[in-house]
Amino acid sequence: MLQNQTTKKLHSYLTLAGSLVGITSQVQSQVVYTDIVPDVTINTNGGQYMLDLNNDGTVDFKLKLNIIASSSSVVRQVNATIMGANAAIGGSLYGGVYPLPYALAQNFNIGNTVTWNTQPNPADHYMAIVASSSGVGNWIGQTDKYLPLRIQIAGQNHYGWARLTVAANASSFTIKDYAYEASPNTPILAGANNGGNSSPVLSAMEVNPLVYITGDPFKIITSTVVLNDANDVDMDSASIKITTNFNANEDVLLFTTQNGITGNYTAATGVLKLSGTSTIANYQTALRSVKYQNTNAVAPNSSRNVTFTVNDGSVNSNVSTRAITILQANSIEKIEQNTISIYPNPATDVLNISGTEGELIVLIYDATGKEIYNHLQTEKSFSINVSEWNSGIYFIEIYNNNTVKKEKFIIR
Ligand SMILES: [Ca+2]
Ligand SMILES: [Ca+2]
Numbered sequence: 001m002l003q004n005q006t007t008k009k010l011h012s013y014l015t016l017a018g019s020l021v022g023i024t025s026q027v028q029s030q031v032v033y034t035d036i037v038p039d040v041t042i043n044t045n046g047g048q049y050m051l052d053l054n055n056d057g058t059v060d061f062k063l064k065l066n067i068i069a070s071s072s073s074v075v076r077q078v079n080a081t082i083m084g085a086n087a088a089i090g091g092s093l094y095g096g097v098y099p100l101p102y103a104l105a106q107n108f109n110i111g112n113t114v115t116w117n118t119q120p121n122p123a124d125h126y127m128a129i130v131a132s133s134s135g136v137g138n139w140i141g142q143t144d145k146y147l148p149l150r151i152q153i154a155g156q157n158h159y160g161w162a163r164l165t166v167a168a169n170a171s172s173f174t175i176k177d178y179a180y181e182a183s184p185n186t187p188i189l190a191g192a193n194n195g196g197n198s199s200p201v202l203s204a205m206e207v208n209p210l211v212y213i214t215g216d217p218f219k220i221i222t223s224t225v226v227l228n229d230a231n232d233v234d235m236d237s238a239s240i241k242i243t244t245n246f247n248a249n250e251d252v253l254l255f256t257t258q259n260g261i262t263g264n265y266t267a268a269t270g271v272l273k274l275s276g277t278s279t280i281a282n283y284q285t286a287l288r289s290v291k292y293q294n295t296n297a298v299a300p301n302s303s304r305n306v307t308f309t310v311n312d313g314s315v316n317s318n319v320s321t322r323a324i325t326i327l328q329a330n331s332i333e334k335i336e337q338n339t340i341s342i343y344p345n346p347a348t349d350v351l352n353i354s355g356t357e358g359e360l361i362v363l364i365y366d367a368t369g370k371e372i373y374n375h376l377q378t379e380k381s382f383s384i385n386v387s388e389w390n391s392g393i394y395f396i397e398i399y400n401n402n403t404v405k406k407e408k409f410i411i412r
């Protein structure tokens with residue numbers, strides 16, 4: 001009887017395992033690889049490499065060389081430090097306390113079975129410590145090994161690696177490339193690199209939402225997004241998609257054919273496909289020209305997210321997102337409001353805005369009518385750094401609850 005039950009259990013386990021394997025193979029794994037060109041070698045005391053594993057503009061790990069010399073001895077350290085929230089480095093513990101990052105061979109499976117050290121204190125994870133007579137650390141004299149890394153994106157774990165070489169006396173280290181798995185909670189093999197093809201990288205998207213007031217003409221979604229690719233000259237396609245709160249009856253994306261890039265908008269899905277082989281610079285310009293319009297003149301206050309992805313012919317870039325805040329024009333009473341001060345005018349370094357109440361929206365246009373600044377603000381007064389702006393005439397609109405302040409100002 002017991003035998004039967006055990007066999008039954010084993011059978012159902014194997015069936016479950018079989019179906020789990022089936023599920024696992026359906027997970028869309030996508031390695032996002034970045035070659036460092038040229039490789040970076042750190043060989044001076046205090047030298048460091050800031051590693052942004054997912055190229056989102058936020059440093060995730062710091063790799064640093066410390067050389068501590070006294071009259072009688074010299075100690076050299078290659079240290080890794082966690083910079084990103086909830087990030088981790090795979091490694092053993094020395095004396096049960098000090099993390100020693102692993103130096104893994106190619107194809108090691110990096111996932112949740114790795115021992116992950118998250119501790120920020122002591123802040124340093126010791127890859128290699130070499131004194132005159134002895135050394136500690138898994139990385140001493142290792143060539144082309146893989147440092148297991150884990151970051152969190154949107155609360156989910158993503159696994160990755162960085163390939164390094166560390167000198168036998170820990171007097172220098174070289175970082176060559178890195179990669180992470182774009183699918184959450186999915187292992188990555190050490191060295192997995194899409195055949196050496198670096199993924200395109202989108203960065204520098206505006207942080208604040210675009211403000212769209214119903215009745216506005218088509219508005220440019222992003223003016224700042226930057227496109228890079230470490231190994232390609234041309235891109236092949238791009239996808240711009242309205243995600244959050246998409247409404248097929250009122251949302252429209254507009255693109256004008258340019259530089260061999262054509263656009264095809266599918267109204268039913270809110271997806272604009274760009275296609276045609278063209279340079280990275282042309283694709284960046286194309287992304288910055290995509291416009292949004294809401295055709296419902298009385299659309300209620302709402303928001304949208306618009307995602308941007310570029311493909312280099314083989315792999316996709318990261319997904320970069322701009323939010324849009326939609327405000328119903330009828331809810332904004334356009335009257336002059338004299339308690340708000342905008343000064344100095346002309347401005348040189350800083351433009352101050354004071355006397356505001358509650359949540360407000362600040363829009364600034366240049367003389368050609370192009371929106372160059374928009375911001376949701378809750379403080380009673382604040383300042384905008386305009387020191388890098390071109391001199392000229394600008395127009396500012398401030399929506400504050402049901403009132404609006406419009407003013408012309410000059411930057412000299
Ligand atoms: Ca990052
Ligand atoms: Ca490299």
Ligand SMILES: [Ca+2]
Nearest residue numbers: 198229232312
């Ligand atoms: Ca590429």
